[in-house]
Amino acid sequence: MxxxxxxxxxxxxxxxxxxxxxxxxxxxxxxxxxxxxxxxxxxxxxxxxxxxxxxxxxxxxxxxxxxxxxxxxxxxxxxxxxxxxxxxxxxxxxxxxxxxxxxxxxxxxxxxxxxxxxxxxxxxxxxxxxxxxxxxxxxxxxxxxxxxxxxxxxxxxxxxxxxxxxxxxxxxxxxxxxxxxxxxxxxxxxxxxxxxxxxxxxxxxxxxxxxxxxxxxxxxxxxxxxxxxxxxxxxxxxFPGIEHALETVGERRGVRFVNDSKGTNVDATLRALESLEESIFLIAGGRDKGGDFTKLQEPVRRRVKRLILIGEAAARIQEAMGPFDRISHAATLRDAVELAVRQASPGDVVLLSPACASFDMFMDYQDRGRQFKALVKALP
Known part of the structure; x- marks a missing residue:
């Protein structure tokens, strides 16, 4: 200030x-x-x-x-x-x-x-x-x-x-x-x-x-x-863990939804990807904090069925993914969740782990996580 x-x-x-x-x-x-x-x-x-x-x-x-x-x-x-x-x-x-x-x-x-x-x-x-x-x-x-x-x-x-x-x-x-x-x-x-x-x-x-x-x-x-x-x-x-950190928030038709909105940097998202055994639909993006998104390229290639990008950093993250092309863009978190739901199969996990700050679209990471949870809860 x-x-x-x-x-x-x-x-x-x-x-x-x-x-x-x-x-x-x-x-x-x-x-x-x-x-x-x-x-x-x-x-x-x-x-x-x-x-x-x-x-x-x-x-x-x-x-x-x-x-x-x-x-x-x-x-x-x-x-x-x-x-x-x-x-x-x-x-x-x-x-x-x-x-x-x-x-x-x-x-x-x-x-x-x-x-x-x-x-x-x-x-x-x-x-x-x-x-x-x-x-x-x-x-x-x-x-x-x-x-x-x-x-x-x-x-x-x-x-x-x-x-x-x-x-x-x-x-x-x-x-x-x-x-x-x-x-x-x-x-x-x-x-x-x-x-x-x-x-x-x-x-x-x-x-x-x-x-x-x-x-x-x-x-x-x-x-x-x-x-x-x-x-x-x-x-x-x-101890089950804390809210917004690899928090399982629901399951719909065999698809598990995990809220890792606290993952506001690249290393946190790397750890989230390493912690899950299922095939992953990853929702990432937000306000860039200067992270090296290229570190995500290899684990995304191995673990992620589709990368769904939101927020200001979406283009930069896509560029960092190199030849990986299973990428979609969504204008809102709601759009991202709906896209993941349409494409995910039983046994998959939809993971919100943005690797970015939240302030471009949300009040804070808690707001982002709670909106994700509300969207999951509202699924038919």
Missing amino acids: ESLQAARRRGVRVIGELELASRFLSAPVIAITGTNGKSTTVTLVGLILEQSGRRVFTGGNLGTPLCEAALATYRAGSRTRNAPSAVYDYLVAEVSSFQLETIERFHPWIAAVLNITPDHLDRYPSVDSYALAKARIFENQTGEDFALLNLDDERVAGLRKGLRARALGFSRTGRVSEGAYLDGDRVMTIIGGREEEVCRRADIRIPGSHNLANALTAITIGRVCGCRSEVIRRVLQT
Whole structure:
């Protein structure tokens, strides 16, 4: 905003909601960032802590702003001298790169980075500058804190250099010195030198290898917070996922409809395609955020029966698909759904995973997802 830029030019300090709220909170903050998977992981961590009897605030960029927790703490302070502990034991916050740009003293006890892949390149000049914004989550940590890194992600693993916090890791592909990892079909943790089997791979209800990584993050955080393995396992067995993230919203005449409207970048759509076993009618497109759509070319060729494009980025996505020609264009989401319904066969899946932002046609990704769900619900 021009007013904020003008204030900065005059030497006025500008902070964001995350920084402001954190100054009024003393309960431990568990902050989670990454390109994809933040909302799922934050929700999982909140459920694990709640099921373990902890008093938890879950929010941030996920939906409920952290200022709501600050306000609740402030109001409690008018009634008790011990306000923070009277309200929350933990604050679990989804944190975006945009929010981290304006921190000064924001200090999470546990800070986790799930992954870093190209996104928001309409805002950042390069992936490296985007990664630097994400890395600010560790900026104010000390040796009493924990930094949790995805060791399967080269960019994230590289953030370990210079950390002041105690480093933890998670991996789907190899053992870690401290954190969580997959050993065959066993999900293992090593915390404080103690190794323990928490659950089996099949206990994790949410599908996809990316959700395994999200679960490993939540498992590590739960164990650091002292949650018992049986509680963690029970949450993983029953957690169905979140709205707009690989959400099955209905089935009509043998065709399944999946709402992945939260897939606002190329990497998210890649993960959605990898997670489904059926032949796919993919509805994609929207406002381009600078993503490399050519990365979709090979998985689309292998997995997609028809690609249905909507929104501003439709022409650019089609160009990126190279020789793949099973492509249709639709003026509206309704048209896209109706086209998919006419052509899909029993056993197929119609997947909304746009790989783009929503603001060209919708209020936000939630609006896009809810409109998709309403269209599916209205099918004869």
